[in-house]
Amino acid sequence: MPGMNLFNNIEFFIYLFLVLVFALLAAWAYYVTLRFNLHMLQLNGYDNEEHGTWLKNNRGKQRQLIFMLICGVMMAVYSAPVTAAISILFLIIDIRIYLFLKSVFTKKKLVMTTRAKRLVFTSCILLAVLVALGEACEKFFHHVGGMAAALIGIFLTPYILMLANIINRPVEKAVRQYYINDAKKILRKNDHLRIIGVTGSYGKTSLKFYLNTLLSVKYDVLVTPESYNTPMGVVKTIREKMKSSNEIFVCEMGARKVGEIKEICDIVHPRDGLITSIGPQHLETFFNMDNIVKTKFELGDALPEGGILFLNGDNEYITQSAQKYKNTVMYGAGGSNGYRTENVSVSDMGTTFTVIAPGGEKEEFTTRLIGAHNVINVLGAIAVAHTYGIALSELKIPVRRLQPAEHRLQLLDRGTVTVIDDTFNSNPIGSKAAVEMLNLFDGEHILITPGMVELGDDERDYNFKFGTYAAANCDYIFLVGKKRTEPIYEGVISTGFDKTKVEAFDKLQDAMNRAMNIKTDKKKYILLENDLPDNY
Numbered sequence: 001m002p003g004m005n006l007f008n009n010i011e012f013f014i015y016l017f018l019v020l021v022f023a024l025l026a027a028w029a030y031y032v033t034l035r036f037n038l039h040m041l042q043l044n045g046y047d048n049e050e051h052g053t054w055l056k057n058n059r060g061k062q063r064q065l066i067f068m069l070i071c072g073v074m075m076a077v078y079s080a081p082v083t084a085a086i087s088i089l090f091l092i093i094d095i096r097i098y099l100f101l102k103s104v105f106t107k108k109k110l111v112m113t114t115r116a117k118r119l120v121f122t123s124c125i126l127l128a129v130l131v132a133l134g135e136a137c138e139k140f141f142h143h144v145g146g147m148a149a150a151l152i153g154i155f156l157t158p159y160i161l162m163l164a165n166i167i168n169r170p171v172e173k174a175v176r177q178y179y180i181n182d183a184k185k186i187l188r189k190n191d192h193l194r195i196i197g198v199t200g201s202y203g204k205t206s207l208k209f210y211l212n213t214l215l216s217v218k219y220d221v222l223v224t225p226e227s228y229n230t231p232m233g234v235v236k237t238i239r240e241k242m243k244s245s246n247e248i249f250v251c252e253m254g255a256r257k258v259g260e261i262k263e264i265c266d267i268v269h270p271r272d273g274l275i276t277s278i279g280p281q282h283l284e285t286f287f288n289m290d291n292i293v294k295t296k297f298e299l300g301d302a303l304p305e306g307g308i309l310f311l312n313g314d315n316e317y318i319t320q321s322a323q324k325y326k327n328t329v330m331y332g333a334g335g336s337n338g339y340r341t342e343n344v345s346v347s348d349m350g351t352t353f354t355v356i357a358p359g360g361e362k363e364e365f366t367t368r369l370i371g372a373h374n375v376i377n378v379l380g381a382i383a384v385a386h387t388y389g390i391a392l393s394e395l396k397i398p399v400r401r402l403q404p405a406e407h408r409l410q411l412l413d414r415g416t417v418t419v420i421d422d423t424f425n426s427n428p429i430g431s432k433a434a435v436e437m438l439n440l441f442d443g444e445h446i447l448i449t450p451g452m453v454e455l456g457d458d459e460r461d462y463n464f465k466f467g468t469y470a471a472a473n474c475d476y477i478f479l480v481g482k483k484r485t486e487p488i489y490e491g492v493i494s495t496g497f498d499k500t501k502v503e504a505f506d507k508l509q510d511a512m513n514r515a516m517n518i519k520t521d522k523k524k525y526i527l528l529e530n531d532l533p534d535n536y
Helices: 002-043 048-057 065-077 081-104 114-137 146-155 157-167 169-189 204-215 231-241 260-268 289-296 298-302 316-322 372-387 392-401 428-438 456-473 486-493 508-516
Strands: 194-199 221-223 248-252 272-275 309-312 328-332 339-347 350-356 362-367 410-414 417-422 444-449 476-480 502-505 524-529
Touching (some): 048 157, 065 146, 081 146, 114 169, 146 157, 194 260, 204 248, 204 392, 248 260, 260 289, 260 298, 272 298, 289 316, 339 372, 362 372, 372 392, 372 428, 486 502, 502 508
Parallel strands (some): 194 272, 476 502
């Protein structure tokens, strides 16, 4: 019958149109879902265990994926055009959510390294296999097909990515070892290099840059750039930056687990080492302070006979373990018999202090860096430079030139407002020092913070204490993230702080707008203390 054929043709073209639209949207949805999860996996150091914990703790961010599973099951048992239409609707919702997440979680962008590209390739192969299995099953179960499998695959994207990470492990290990061997070969060719390892729970990046400025008075110095402090970051620096003219290589060494400092030391074999500080940080992966102390002193264990270990004598975790090492040079504000400071004068214009060397040599220094805690890091750099044969008097001008590392108590003057950017990896000791430094300025003291993370089971207690320190030093306290900052709020209120001057916001920009709109005759000093990484 002609009418029936026409009806069948229209139905066929509608179904074909829906299939084509579905295929395009499914591919797009898989792309944005995979991209977001790859970004988070990269921020979690490509560590499946750590990433699995992140997925568990942040399941709400991707709750819409459950609709992909529901639609996939529906399509498997009832593959009518209406099911395809419903699936298309939820694919559009999924895409919009992930595009929103991409716009929000972009403080540290996804870097499409060759490893990331290999993960994308393997993940796409795994999805293709899943879709092919779905198509194969259609022969036995009429309604089960590739479309249903594709929807289920989108739901499984976070886990497909983790499986791809496992599958790629042998390749990544081989690639990693190739680059490490190449870096070692470069180091062997530059056997005249004096390599200084720098580690610590905090302060290591700043001190590394201070060392670069001071040692450059006499030596050709190479330092690991930015926050390159992982094994592959160090390897990348050696392979791309090292020159035969370099005389000193200052290598920052970071760690989130026991054994990671040793891993870097096994690559570079430092001649000397410096431990800036030890404190509670990354407790989610270290689990306890003993593991943190053990890991930081892996640097001391790696030094050769005659190697010098520079230690912050004001840190009790360091001083408790210092006696195990023979050739140490201590520095600090306390009464250590190494390098020490006296007559420290801090103002909002900078810091002046006197350094006394172990041999009695004495010199007064001035720096534009603010805060007594910064003096200790500068003193550590002075101790190394002086031990390396540079007179204290020769270091006066370089110390005056020192600039804060980016996002580490960096002063940004805006006329009637000065923003103090301390948004890099806050910790219990550093956050306390930061609000105490804020109180030095003559003006309105405003704190904006999301609090501290990666502090394990004690995270709530540390944030509560931070709230009490903030209350003692700030006029206004604006919290970012209402749920996460509850412990800080409780700490602030426990001191009797004016409730009208502490507020919580969902977004940083809202807190900034509130701070900028405060009416006062004084100059405003706004401290941005910590900026949570994208995976938080």
